[in-house]
Amino acid sequence: MSQKITAAITAVGGYVPEDKLTNADLEKMVDTNDEWIRTRTGIEERRILKTPGLATSDMAVPAVQELLKKRGISAEEIDCLIVATVTPDMVFPATANLTCHKLGAKNAWGFDLAAACSGFLFALTTGASLIESGRFKKVVVVGADKMSAIVDYTDRNTCVLFGDGAGAVLLEPSEEGYGILDSILKTDGSGSQFLNMKAGGSLRPASIETVTNKEHFAYQEGQSVFKFAVKGMADVAAELLEKNNLTGEDIAWLVPHQANKRIIDATANRMGLSQDKVMLNIQRYGNTTAATIPLCLWEWQNQLKKGDKIVLAAFGGGFTWGATLIKWSI
Ligand code: UT7
Secondary structure, three states: OOOOOEEEEEEEEEEOOOOEEEHHHHHOOOOOOHHHHHHHHOOOEEEOOOOOOOOHHHHHHHHHHHHHHHHOOOHHHOOEEEEEOOOOOOOOOOHHHHHHHHHOOOOOEEEEEOOHHHHHHHHHHHHHHHHHOOOOOOEEEEEEEEHHHOOOOOOHHHHOOEOEEEEEEEEEEEOOOOEEEEEEEEEOHHHHHHEEOOOOOOOOOOOHHHHHOOOOOOEEOHHHHHHHHHHHHHHHHHHHHHHOOOOHHHOOEEEEOOOOHHHHHHHHHHHOOOHHHEOOOHHHHOEOHHHHHHHHHHHHHHHOOOOOEEEEEEEEOOOEEEEEEEEOOO
16 A cells, blocks of 8 residues: 655745834834833844835745755746735735746646635645645745735834744655644634724725725734633644644644744643744744744754654634644655
């Protein structure tokens, strides 16, 4: 009997814009201070895509180009490209289409996936299924968000939290059991009231009223989301370990969504993991929504060893949340 095909991560790429927005910069823009931001979130600075005319696809492209270079393949070899994002270049066509066009990925099909901060995990599981089915050999999964496009820089509740960036992984078939081993993914639409962007969709199309009411910006009731996020992310990560008969000792790294250091600490504690096993770059990039997890993989890839078991975990708007178990393959 032939070995089951799994989807291995065979290359990682990332991109963050050069421009930095520090806590000191924000102190000049809204009534906030470095001490509050650091202690409540862990964030010190974020990257912002400032150049006019550039959008989410312009960060996805260099991230994918980096992974193609590392793997030594051309864009034409990509079979499918998925972009997880809540800040698409346009409502349509999909950012995946625009990214493929800019890359010269002429033989690829693709689509966008919107699951907010859990977008990368949802897209990774979707991409892995395409590989596991045996139908596709090279699937690229991107997490990319230009959050600065939907942040109100007069609202101190949200503007200190978010940044821009993109990360990408290449999935290829493995017959040795490497790659995405398991995922538990969840959604609960009753949470939509706490974290959303009210206008610009079919419910509230753009109008003078929606612009005046600032309904085209990300809205968050921080405390409510915090409560759900702490429980949701920690519970699902613990559930994934239990389901796979693992304990924290079996796990080399936790790769958490970077929304708030306190949520990350709670998840690590629940899994029985020490701080040195937790990837953390929130201090430099803030919350880049779908990009946080692949950006961690990008930055930590030299420390990862073939065979390492790692857990990815996220919680975000929707609500959406989940955890994914990976056996590292490069
Ligand atoms: O990634 C998607 C999922 N999102 C999350 O996981 C985010 C979850 N939520 C959080 O991380 C936290 O709730 C925040 C970091 C957003 C806020 O922290 P908090 O400890 O929940 O603060 P809070 O919203 O309860 O606000 C406490 C106080 C308030 O003042 P009063 O009413 O106590 O006088 C706020 O007005 O802090 C005030 N505040 C600020 N003060 C200085 C809110 N934002 C700021 C700010 N600077 N930027």
